[in-house]
Amino acid sequence: MALNAIPVHAIERIEILSDGAGALYPGSPGGAINIVLRHGFEGATAWAGTERPARPGSEFENVGGMWGGKVGRGRLTFGVDGFRQAEIRRKNRPHTAASWTDGGSFAGTSGVSVGGNTVLITDGKGTATREDDETVARPLGECSGRGYTGVLSNPFSQPGSGCGFAWADIAWIDDHPRSGLYRLFAEFDHPISKGVTFHAAARFSQGQTKFRYAPSVGAISFDFSDNPSQALQDFRTGLLNGLDLPTGLNADNVTAVNLRHRFTAHGNRDWTTDLLEYDLTAGLRGHLWSGIGYDTHVRSEYSSTRQRGAYFVSESLIRDAIVDGSYYLEDPLNPPEARAEAHRQAIRDTTLRQKHNVSTSIRSAQLALNGPGAALPGGPMRWAAGLEVNHREERNIQTYRGPSGTHDVSDVVGQGGTSYSGERLRWSVFGELRLPVHRDWTVALAARHDRYDDVGPTWSYQASTVWRPHKALSLRGSWQTGRRPASLSNLNSPTSEYFPRVCDTKTWTGPLADCPRNQLDAVTGGNPELEPSKAQAYTIGAKATLGPAFVSADWFRIEESETPGNLSDQKIVDIDARGGSLPPGAAVIREGTLITRIVNPIVNSGESETSGVNVRAGARWKFGELDTGFDLRWLHVLDQESKVGGIVQPGDFPRNRIHATLSAGPGLRGDGWVVDWHIRAITEHSNIDNSGRFETWVGHDIALTWRNVMGVQDLALRGGVFNLGDAGPQTDTSNPGSYFSRYDAVRGRTFYLSLKAKW
Known part of the structure; x- marks a missing residue:
C-alpha cells in the first residue's frame, strides 16, 4: 500500500528486510520494506x-491527533491527520523558468518550445525514398503577445527560423501539484480465549490534487506527395504564399508541411485528481502447541485516482478546421473580425475533456506458522512457513469527449498513454529456517514459490550467514536469486504515445553540448508474451564495534536479465543516424530529414549489472552535560551497466551518495534539546550522451528538537531549515532544461516548525 494511507505519526519505525522469506516477496530478490505501526x-x-520555502510555492501545513488505550480486555488505537501543500510554478524556480535571447537560436533556450507557431516545409527534390529531401523552417504569424518569444533561429536544428513559445512560464513543476489529503487509521486487538487474539486494522485516505500545463502543442503533418485533394492544395497555396520562402522554392514543389502550433486560444491544460485509498485487515493470531505460533488474516486493499482534465484538442477535427480555414492559424488569440465567429466555433468544436480513472484492487488471505526446531550447538533452530493467495485487479481507463462524441487518445494533440485492464491470481508458499550452528555462527535459508495464472510459476531462494569471530567483529554474506513476473501494464497495454526529448544526431553536426533536445513523438506498447525476468544478488560484509563507535561495510552485486525493456530513445536515434541495425520492431520515421516518430517496443531483452559498497558508521560521545553523536551512510557504486537487446544503453550514474548527521545537545539520550546537522551529497555524473555533466550536489539541513519545552511534560517543538544553502537541482551543463527533481532541491531553502503535545 502507499504511505499516503498512513498518518505519519502512527508509524513507529520503518524496517528494511534484507533476508528471510519476507525479503523475497513478491517472488524476486532485493529486499522489502516493513512499516511497523x-x-x-x-x-x-x-x-x-x-x-515555508524561501521562494513562492510548496507551502505546507499539517495537523493531526491520535488516541490509544484499553477497550474492555482489548486495545484500540486510532488517529487522524491531514495536510495541504501549494504547487510550485516553473517560473518561480531559476532552474525551470523559461529563458531565451531575443532574436537568438532555439539551441540556447530553456523551457521554450518550437511549437509556438512554426512551419517546417519539405521540398520534393530528393530521391524516391525522400531521405534527401530538404526541410526549411519559417515562423507563422506575428509571433508576439502572451507566451510567445518572438522569432528564433534553427528550430529542430533545421535551417531557417520559427516562432517559439515559453511554456515554462505557464506550467507547474511535475510532481509538485497543489494537493490536500486527510488520513484515518485504527488498530484493534482483543483476546478471544487463551492463546487466541483477534486483530483488525483499517487505514483510509482521501484527497485531491490540481495541476496545470501550458496549452496543447500540435505536430500536425500534411503530405502532398500523393495526389493531394484540391482542398489540401488550396491550403498549401494559402499557407505558403504568405511566407518568405527560399529562392527557387514554390508551393508546387512542397511535398510535406509540418506545423508546430500552440493552441493558446483553447486554454491551459488543467487537471483535477481525486484520490482514494483504503486497507482493511482482520485475523487471528496466537499459539498452538509446543511453542508454535500462528497468524492468519484476510486483507482488502484498494486505491484509485479519478482525474478530470480540460482544454485538450482533437487532432483530426482541428486538422479539418485548419484546412477549411475556419480555425485562424496565424494568431489564434487575435483573429480578424471577419473570421472571429468561425474561429471561436472551431475552438468549441475541437475542444475535448479528459477522464482518466486508475484503480488497483487486491484481495488476499494468508496463514503463517512459526516455531522452534531441533537443538543445535548455538541454540534451538527456528522455522517459519506459510501459504498465501492473492488476487490483483488493475484498471486504467482514459477517455476524451467533445461535442462530437468520444475520441481515442491517438486523436488528442500532445497527449499519450493508453487504457488497459488486467488481473492475476497468485498462489504462494514460503518457508524460512534459522540455524544457529554455533553460538557465534548463524545460517538462514529461505525459499518462496509463486504460481501466477497468467505467466506461470516462479521461484525465489535466499541463503545468508553471520559469523562473529570476536565480540567486536561480525562477518556476513548473502545470496539471493529469483524470477519476477512482468507488470500487468507491460503485459496488457496497447500501443501508446509519449514525447521524449532527443538530439537528432543525423542532422546536427556541431558539438553535442550545443545540440537542441527537441520533444518528439514516440510509441511503445505492452507485450502479452513477456516472460518472468531473472534476478540475482550477492553481498559480503563486516561490522566492527569499538566502545561507542561502530563501522560496517557491505559489498553487493545485483544482476538482472530478461527484464521487460525499451532502448533509450536517444540510442535508437543514434543507431539510425550512423546507419546501424536496430532491434526488431524499433524504427525512426522521418519526413525528409525531420523525425516524425520513434517506434520503441517492449521486449524481454533487458539486462543490468550493478555493484558497489554500502558503508555505515556512527559514534556517541559525552562531554560533561553535552551528548554528541555522528552517523554516516555512504553508498559507493563501483560499476553499473544496462543493456537492451544486447546494446549498451547510454547514460552515466552518480558514484557516491552520502548522508551524514552530526548531533549535539543534552537531549540526545532523553529530555532537553538536540541540534542536528544533516549533510547530503550526490557526486557528479555525465548526461545520457556524454555531452555535459550533472555537477555534484550538496545539501545541508539544520534541525532543533526541544523536548519538554519550558518544563512542560511531553510538549515537543521541532524547527529548522531544509536545504540551508538553497542548492538547486543537479542540472545538465549542456542543457539547463534537464535536471534531477529531488524534492528538497526543487523546493529550495525551506523553513519549518512543528509542535507536538501528549497527555
Whole structure:
C-alpha cells in the first residue's frame, strides 16, 4: 500500500528486510520494506506543523491527533491527520523558468518550445525514398503577445527560423501539484480465549490534487506527395504564399508541411485528481502447541485516482478546421473580425475533456506458522512457513469527449498513454529456517514459490550467514536469486504515445553540448508474451564495534536479465543516424530529414549489472552535560551497466551518495534539546550522451528538537531549515532544461516548525 494511507505519526519505525522469506516477496530478490505501526500506545497526542520555502510555492501545513488505550480486555488505537501543500510554478524556480535571447537560436533556450507557431516545409527534390529531401523552417504569424518569444533561429536544428513559445512560464513543476489529503487509521486487538487474539486494522485516505500545463502543442503533418485533394492544395497555396520562402522554392514543389502550433486560444491544460485509498485487515493470531505460533488474516486493499482534465484538442477535427480555414492559424488569440465567429466555433468544436480513472484492487488471505526446531550447538533452530493467495485487479481507463462524441487518445494533440485492464491470481508458499550452528555462527535459508495464472510459476531462494569471530567483529554474506513476473501494464497495454526529448544526431553536426533536445513523438506498447525476468544478488560484509563507535561495510552485486525493456530513445536515434541495425520492431520515421516518430517496443531483452559498497558508521560521545553523536551512510557504486537487446544503453550514474548527521545537545539520550546537522551529497555524473555533466550536489539541513519545552511534560517543538544553502537541482551543463527533481532541491531553502503535545 502507499504511505499516503498512513498518518505519519502512527508509524513507529520503518524496517528494511534484507533476508528471510519476507525479503523475497513478491517472488524476486532485493529486499522489502516493513512499516511497523505504533502498538500499545497509551493516552492522546496532537500535532501541527508548517513549512515555508524561501521562494513562492510548496507551502505546507499539517495537523493531526491520535488516541490509544484499553477497550474492555482489548486495545484500540486510532488517529487522524491531514495536510495541504501549494504547487510550485516553473517560473518561480531559476532552474525551470523559461529563458531565451531575443532574436537568438532555439539551441540556447530553456523551457521554450518550437511549437509556438512554426512551419517546417519539405521540398520534393530528393530521391524516391525522400531521405534527401530538404526541410526549411519559417515562423507563422506575428509571433508576439502572451507566451510567445518572438522569432528564433534553427528550430529542430533545421535551417531557417520559427516562432517559439515559453511554456515554462505557464506550467507547474511535475510532481509538485497543489494537493490536500486527510488520513484515518485504527488498530484493534482483543483476546478471544487463551492463546487466541483477534486483530483488525483499517487505514483510509482521501484527497485531491490540481495541476496545470501550458496549452496543447500540435505536430500536425500534411503530405502532398500523393495526389493531394484540391482542398489540401488550396491550403498549401494559402499557407505558403504568405511566407518568405527560399529562392527557387514554390508551393508546387512542397511535398510535406509540418506545423508546430500552440493552441493558446483553447486554454491551459488543467487537471483535477481525486484520490482514494483504503486497507482493511482482520485475523487471528496466537499459539498452538509446543511453542508454535500462528497468524492468519484476510486483507482488502484498494486505491484509485479519478482525474478530470480540460482544454485538450482533437487532432483530426482541428486538422479539418485548419484546412477549411475556419480555425485562424496565424494568431489564434487575435483573429480578424471577419473570421472571429468561425474561429471561436472551431475552438468549441475541437475542444475535448479528459477522464482518466486508475484503480488497483487486491484481495488476499494468508496463514503463517512459526516455531522452534531441533537443538543445535548455538541454540534451538527456528522455522517459519506459510501459504498465501492473492488476487490483483488493475484498471486504467482514459477517455476524451467533445461535442462530437468520444475520441481515442491517438486523436488528442500532445497527449499519450493508453487504457488497459488486467488481473492475476497468485498462489504462494514460503518457508524460512534459522540455524544457529554455533553460538557465534548463524545460517538462514529461505525459499518462496509463486504460481501466477497468467505467466506461470516462479521461484525465489535466499541463503545468508553471520559469523562473529570476536565480540567486536561480525562477518556476513548473502545470496539471493529469483524470477519476477512482468507488470500487468507491460503485459496488457496497447500501443501508446509519449514525447521524449532527443538530439537528432543525423542532422546536427556541431558539438553535442550545443545540440537542441527537441520533444518528439514516440510509441511503445505492452507485450502479452513477456516472460518472468531473472534476478540475482550477492553481498559480503563486516561490522566492527569499538566502545561507542561502530563501522560496517557491505559489498553487493545485483544482476538482472530478461527484464521487460525499451532502448533509450536517444540510442535508437543514434543507431539510425550512423546507419546501424536496430532491434526488431524499433524504427525512426522521418519526413525528409525531420523525425516524425520513434517506434520503441517492449521486449524481454533487458539486462543490468550493478555493484558497489554500502558503508555505515556512527559514534556517541559525552562531554560533561553535552551528548554528541555522528552517523554516516555512504553508498559507493563501483560499476553499473544496462543493456537492451544486447546494446549498451547510454547514460552515466552518480558514484557516491552520502548522508551524514552530526548531533549535539543534552537531549540526545532523553529530555532537553538536540541540534542536528544533516549533510547530503550526490557526486557528479555525465548526461545520457556524454555531452555535459550533472555537477555534484550538496545539501545541508539544520534541525532543533526541544523536548519538554519550558518544563512542560511531553510538549515537543521541532524547527529548522531544509536545504540551508538553497542548492538547486543537479542540472545538465549542456542543457539547463534537464535536471534531477529531488524534492528538497526543487523546493529550495525551506523553513519549518512543528509542535507536538501528549497527555
